[in-house]
Amino acid sequence: NAGVTQTPKFQVLKTGQSMTLQCAQDMNHEYMSWYRQDPGMGLRLIHYSVGAGITDQGEVPNGYNVSRSTTEDFPLRLLSAAPSQTSVYFCASRHKTPGMGPTDTQYFGPGTRLTVL
Amino acid sequence: KNEVEQSPQNLTAQEGEFITINCSYSVGISALHWLQQHPGGGIVSLFMLSSGKKKHGRLIATINIQEKHSSLHITASHPRDSAVYICAPLKGVGNQFYFGTGTSLTVIP
Numbered sequence: 001n002a003g004v005t006q007t008p009k010f011q012v013l014k015t016g017q018s019m020t021l022q023c024a025q026d027m028n029h030e031y032m033s034w035y036r037q038d039p040g041m042g043l044r045l046i047h048y049s050v051g052a053g054i055t056d057q058g059e060v061p062n063g064y065n066v067s068r069s070t071t072e073d074f075p076l077r078l079l080s081a082a083p084s085q086t087s088v089y090f091c092a093s094r095h096k097t098p099g100m101g102p103t104d105t106q107y108f109g110p111g112t113r114l115t116v117l
Numbered sequence: 118k119n120e121v122e123q124s125p126q127n128l129t130a131q132e133g134e135f136i137t138i139n140c141s142y143s144v145g146i147s148a149l150h151w152l153q154q155h156p157g158g159g160i161v162s163l164f165m166l167s168s169g170k171k172k173h174g175r176l177i178a179t180i181n182i183q184e185k186h187s188s189l190h191i192t193a194s195h196p197r198d199s200a201v202y203i204c205a206p207l208k209g210v211g212n213q214f215y216f217g218t219g220t221s222l223t224v225i226p
Binding site: 035040041042043044045048058088090096105106107108110111113 | 216
C-alpha cells in the first residue's frame with residue numbers, strides 16, 4: 001500500500017493564481033480530510049469528506065474548494081491564491097468511525113508546502 | 118481559549134531520561150490520538166486510545182476520559198525521539214479531530 005500520497009511537495013504561487021493540490025489513498029478509507037498547519041497553531045480542518053460524492057466544510061474553508069468523485073481521490077482547489085494561504089497542507093484519511101485497532105487510525109500524507117507571493 | 122492544551126510546549130532532555138507530555142481538553146471526546154511530527158514534517162500516528170493505557174515499545178499513552186486528560190510517556194529517551202508530539206482528541210459530536218499545538222522535544226546525547 002502506498003498509503004496517502006500528495007502532490008506537489010512544494011509550490012510557489014503568485015497572488016490570484018489558482019491551483020489544485022492532489023491527494024490519493026489506497027486503503028479504501030471512507031473519510032478524507034484536508035488540514036493546514038501554520039506556525040504556533042495546531043492543524044486546522046479545511047474540508048472533509050465522509051465518502052464519494054459527500055463533502056463538508058471544516059473550520060477554515062474560505063478560499064478552498066473540494067470534490068470527491070471517487071473513494072481514492074480528494075483534491076483541494078485554491079480558487080484565487082492569497083498570501084494568507086501560505087502554509088503547509090496535509091491530506092489525511094481514516095475509516096469513518098475509528099476504532100481502537102492498530103489500523104483504525106488517521107493516516108497523513110507527506111504534506112505540501114505552499115508559498116503565495 | 119484553545120480547546121486542547123499541551124504541556125510543556127518545549128522540552129529538552131538528556132538521553133536516557135523519562136519524559137512525560139501532558140494533554141488536557143475541554144470538551145467531551147470519544148477517543149484521543151497521539152501523533153509524532155518529524156523534523157522533516159511528516160506526521161505519524163503513535164496511538165489511538167479511548168480508555169486506560171496503551172504501550173508500544175518505549176512509548177506509553179494513558180487517558181482519563183472523565184478528567185479530560187491524557188499523557189504520553191517516553192522511557193529511556195533517545196535522540197531519535199526528537200520531534201513534535203501532537204495530541205488530537207476526537208470529538209464525540211461531529212466525529213472530528215481537533216489538535217493541540219504540539220510539544221517540541223529535543224533529546225540531547
